[in-house]
């Protein structure tokens with residue numbers, strides 16, 4: 700299978716993590732923004748990420764993530780638990796959509812940092828962190844009694860948040876510990892050490 704996306708973590712990173720954790724071979728095709736106009740013409744739907752699988756081109760990051768997670772045993776067998784993982788992924792997707800709105804704007808880097816710190820973090824991220832913190836107290840994994848792709852999605856998002864705004868985790872010790880634990884999973888740790896370094 701081949702994943703095609705810009706040379707950023709963005710909406711593709713969760714898919715890359717799932718494939719690493721589940722040992723699913725994946726060609727991680729990346730392209731630069733300058734190549735996009737030409738590339739876009741070749742992709743029905745004109746958006747990325749897409750997964751090339753057999754003769755198909757599968758769009759939508761969360762559909763792709765769920766597809767590879769199922770293959771890799773990272774979706775709970777219990778339907779209700781699986782739905783809670785989906786709900787968690789949707790919540791994190793919404794959090795990141797707010798982040799990308801600013802990232803893609805014409806604002807200066809300085810203004811973007813200010814908006815993320817003073818608006819996005821307190822208004823969008825912290826209310827979600829509060830909810831996650833409550834649920835995680837006394838639990839090893841967020842939904843199920845074993846690791847799911849929802850935990851990986853949390854690791855992707857909150858790892859980045861923690862690097863940017865470590866202070867925000869002072870009141871969220873269970874979430875901080877969960878983030879560290881996910882990022883210390885041997886296959887994830889190795890990916891973090893070797894993945895291309897990109898801004899987003």
Ligand SMILES: N[C@@H](CCC(=O)N[C@@H](CS)C(=O)NCC(=O)O)C(=O)O
Nearest residue numbers: 709710745746747748758759760761
């Ligand atoms: N809901 C879609 C969103 C896809 C999307 O908007 N992708 C952006 C990059 S993150 C894109 O292709 N932008 C270029 C364009 O629209 O021309 C998903 O999660 O995959």
